[in-house]
Amino acid sequence: xxxxxxxxxxxxxxxxxxxxxxxxxxxxxxxxxxxxxxxxxxxxxxxxxxxxxxxxxxxxxxxxxxxxxxxxxxxxxxxxxxxxxxxxxxxxxxxxxxxxxxxxxxxxxxxxxxxxxxxxxxxxxxxxxxxxxxxxxxxxxxxxxxxxxxxxxxxxx
Amino acid sequence: xxxxxxxxxxxxxxxxxxxxxxxxxxxxxxxxxxxxxxxxxxxxxxxxxxxxxxxxxxxxxxxxxxxxxxxxxxxxxxxxxxxxxxxxxxxxxxxxxxxxxxxxxxxxxxxxxxxxxxxxxxxxxxxxxxxxxxxxxxxxxxxxxxxxxxxxxxxxxxxxxxxxxxxxxxxxxxxxxxxxxxxxxxxxxxxxxxxxxxxxxxxxxxxxxxxxxxxxxxxxxxx
Numbered sequence: 001x002x003x004x005x006x007x008x009x010x011x012x013x014x015x016x017x018x019x020x021x022x023x024x025x026x027x028x029x030x031x032x033x034x035x036x037x038x039x040x041x042x043x044x045x046x047x048x049x050x051x052x053x054x055x056x057x058x059x060x061x062x063x064x065x066x067x068x069x070x071x072x073x074x075x076x077x078x079x080x081x082x083x084x085x086x087x088x089x090x091x092x093x094x095x096x097x098x099x100x101x102x103x104x105x106x107x108x109x110x111x112x113x114x115x116x117x118x119x120x121x122x123x124x125x126x127x128x129x130x131x132x133x134x135x136x137x138x139x140x141x142x143x144x145x146x147x148x149x150x151x152x153x154x155x156x157x
Numbered sequence: 158x159x160x161x162x163x164x165x166x167x168x169x170x171x172x173x174x175x176x177x178x179x180x181x182x183x184x185x186x187x188x189x190x191x192x193x194x195x196x197x198x199x200x201x202x203x204x205x206x207x208x209x210x211x212x213x214x215x216x217x218x219x220x221x222x223x224x225x226x227x228x229x230x231x232x233x234x235x236x237x238x239x240x241x242x243x244x245x246x247x248x249x250x251x252x253x254x255x256x257x258x259x260x261x262x263x264x265x266x267x268x269x270x271x272x273x274x275x276x277x278x279x280x281x282x283x284x285x286x287x288x289x290x291x292x293x294x295x296x297x298x299x300x301x302x303x304x305x306x307x308x309x310x311x312x313x314x315x316x317x318x319x320x321x322x323x324x325x326x327x328x329x330x331x332x333x334x335x336x337x338x339x340x341x342x343x344x345x346x347x348x349x350x351x352x353x354x355x356x357x358x359x360x361x362x363x364x365x366x367x368x369x370x371x372x373x374x375x376x377x378x379x380x
Contacts, residue, residue: 024260028259028260030217030259032308040310053356054356055357056304057319058304058317059306120216151216153259155259
């Protein structure tokens with residue numbers, strides 16, 4: 001292969017890598033990937049969950065059934081600052097929170113309660129403490145009311 | 158045709174009429190031919206934000222592409238000297254939304270809305286080769302939606318197709334210049350079409366204003 005062709009190919013590869021560089025720290029932020037009755041990527045540490053349609057029959061959310069329910073996922077990458085986005089529908093009196101264990105040492109370092117809402121609503125927070133690649137994200141529900149989370153996205157800020 | 162019939166037909170088509178037009182009843186349009194075809198192309202002014210698009214934004218969709226291209230095709234049958242019925246189809250809306258999936262390829266959601274209407278047209282032949290018209294139409298709207306998302310751990314996306322059936326009402330005004338068989342027309346109007354609808358009950362308005370120009374053909378002269 002000639003040198004200009006190789007150079008062009010290398011540039012194309014570099015460009016491709018840059019374009020596909022993913023800023024997300026956790027996988028399956030939209031709770032789309034289900035392996036039967038459980039989420040493929042998220043760990044259900046406690047409680048029961050159910051796959052439910054949201055605005056579209058095939059755009060799913062996770063229904064956190066009963067109380068308590070705890071989902072968790074290890075961070076894929078580290079980040080010095082994190083943006084947390086949650087789209088959810090939470091009945092009044094039900095508490096849903098997002099928690100971060102920055103180092104994966106079993107201690108919760110950051111937590112936020114998602115405000116309840118009758119309709120699906122977006123909320124966003126910034127976590128300045130950052131997270132290491134050993135960090136763990138938790139989605140926790142307490143209270144018997146209905147709580148559906150359609151999206152929990154954590155990305156580099 | 159008498160004034161009263163003209164007036165009744167005009168009321169039926171919800172068109173404003175200058176009563177004096179009835180005086181021109183002796184002028185047959187395009188030599189009394191009774192059938193016609195119309196094909197038009199143009200642009201539209203879609204409704205930007207609706208409860209439906211707001212919900213898409215809540216669920217993370219963004220960067221919408223909205224097509225302003227509009228298309229229309231119609232078959233016209235002149236049933237009375239100044240009154241015709243049309244079977245008409247229109248491309249009303251075409252949009253594409255994208256969502257950053259976080260991992261893997263972006264999610265996509267798009268839709269196309271088409272109508273299949275019956276229109277009642279009241280027209281006035283200013284000359285045998287020139288007419289102005291106003292029309293009112295109603296009929297079903299068919300919206301084909303496609304959602305492309307990952308539902309397995311592989312990077313491949315799954316396509317989910319659905320068809321949403323709603324209704325539309327339309328008001329259109331236009332003018333036409335024609336030779337014996339081939340003509341040219343321009344028309345503008347507004348469509349109200351509350352479709353598609355999502356599972357949360359939010360509706361879009363696929364209609365909006367439009368302006369078209371196109372070609373017409375006339376045939377079927379009455380002996």
